[in-house]
Amino acid sequence: MMKRSLAPIALLAALPSLTSCGEAEIGEPPLTEAALAAVTEEAGAPREDLARAVDELFTKEGLGETRALVVMANGEIAAERYGEGYDADTRFVSWSMAKTVTAVMIGMLVADGRLSIDESAPVELWQRPGDPRGEITLRQLLQMRSGLRHTEAGDPPYESSEVRMLFLDGRDDMARWAKEQPLEAEPGAQFEYSSNTTVILADIAARALTDSDDPEIRRRAVADFLEARLFGPLGMDSMVPEFDASGTLIGGSLIHGTARDWAKLGEFLRRKGRAPGGEQLVPRRWVELMVSPSPRSPQYGLQTWLNREYREAGDESEHPLFPDRAPGSVFSLIGHMGQYVIVSPEQRVTLVRLGHSDRPQRIAMLQELADILELYPER
Template sequence: MNTLRSLLPIATLALLPALSSCGDVPPEPAPLSEDALAAITADAGAPTSELAREVDDLFTREGLGETRALVVMQNGKVAAERYSPGYGPDTRFVSWSMAKTVTAVMIGMLVADGRLRLDERAPVELWHRSGDARGEITLRQLLQMSSGLRHTEAGDPPYESSEVRMLFLDGRDDMARWAEEQPLEAEPGAKFEYSSNTSVILADIAARALTDSEDPEIRRRAVADFLEARLFAPLGMTSMVPEFDASGTLIGGSLIHGTARDWARLGEFLRRKGTGPGGEQLVPSRWVEQMVTPSPRSPQYGFQTWLNRPLDDPEEEHPLFPDRAPASLFSLIGHMGQYVIVSPQQRLTVVRLGHSNTEERIAMLQQLADVIELYPVR
């Protein structure tokens, strides 16, 4: 009997590999690399090893595309920061459609200054001719992408895209003029239609609020100086480079360049409802609140900003993840997987910049949700 008892522990140990292979004992995760651990700071705000692993997966897991930069800020401090080889803290990344939210902030400042009116007819001279129904389009409807102007964001073949035609073909020298010349395809305010061209119209309206000149250089300088003095400099966003077309209009739907850290600074500014790092109010808090309020025709969109609100049709693809994060979460989203995600209830800003195709982006977004879920909702 004593011999039998002494053999039982040995027999149990011998069975462990078999039990493990049956799935009863989960396999040990692979050791974290030095790069994975080095990305996490002392102010992580989440379990270090778990955050390091989720961040590492964004850079190494197959099927997510190429993550080139990631910055996680929690409660105003950098929690994690990592770059792919060839990229770093000084690399300027193109915004693509994240520029739209910058344009919305600029419009908010001009509304606060009294130079524009949110619910009056948009100040586009071309639309104010007698009998032109486009004259009823308001600034609010432009911000909410419900102007009713004819538009096709992504065409097949690509040259049938209104955005491609504006940026690269017949509209490229005066993008706003080309976008403003489009006829109505719906009553203003009746239909949501995501449109990069609409953001260029907003940028043109901003330029005309700042200067009466038609000189391209004067228009360009007026907008660039305004953004620098009122937004970029107060936030310490020293890397920002906005692009303009030949007529001096900011390409406000797609072309502003900046480092990952500066995009994180913008996200933090919005998380703080428009205040700078020293507490100065750069744009009214009520304007940021309107930016993240669902528009009447699209619950997932506010003023040039994507929202984490559930859709009426559960089968429709959502741009974010309402089942995995608070409804108050919102995001700047750019082509090929550029994200600045802000979750006020988690005191969190997450910047992911890189290159993912449509299928990869869907999978990558769920990996970003894995990072965000590590932080408690307050």
């Protein structure tokens, strides 16, 4: 009788271990070969954790479509993966990530002495006597606080200043259309994100490089400058900038490049303007200014988004990044529908995510990117 009673007692004693075994079996699934292959041996973070976080960006529901992901850690590729139909040679459209490229170009021209950041912006149309737009400075344009009537998003969409400039009445001479808009606020008084503003900056750059109005000469002047001063020294061989019919760089939205080349740009900014070989391509102080908060939007610098928390009373707008989960020094290039180059100087990490996600998907997807960053220690 005693021997028979031992069996159920032994079974009960084994239940905790059986339960824990069952939990392990229904926990996270084993990583696939593709997931592990995306991560290098010296990733700078726990390899399996990084592989799983990267894998979720491509497989988890509700995040949209991730087409490319590159993680750079300590200057080396830590992880790289592509969606079906895309690879390391695919050129991806920048959308608004191009704005940061335009800011770098302006910084080079300021360093060359061809432009001045705090003088009236050199826009001939605004220099007529009595035109209040003549008070707009280059700094205010860079910080998206020109005061011009530029509405980025419209309802219906064709009422958007961006849509009208890119595709409707402004498409042949985008900068002229953007410059012709009247003021709706005092220059410098308020922040308003605007692709039109960046095209004005691109036009200013072209006019600093050539006196010609010939579209081909203007296009070549800017393309050659970017190649000689930025893309070439950084080895960004895939970059293809687009221009409108007047020869103005569509500097707010249309530069194409591979995910690796976008990562090179992020690394260049992380190094505060230095090329891999040590050459200072743009002054260190300029990059520091690019990632310093605007007086009208602490979440924005010079054509660059910042991971700074800021809320006024009653402000329930979503933050473009994740200040609760990453250092305040993090900054980012951000493009339409989920294009990101996120740079964390304190963690020595650059993260590139390119793809297609709507607003709810982007909110969820950003938390996945934060998961990746959190695998890296702050230094």
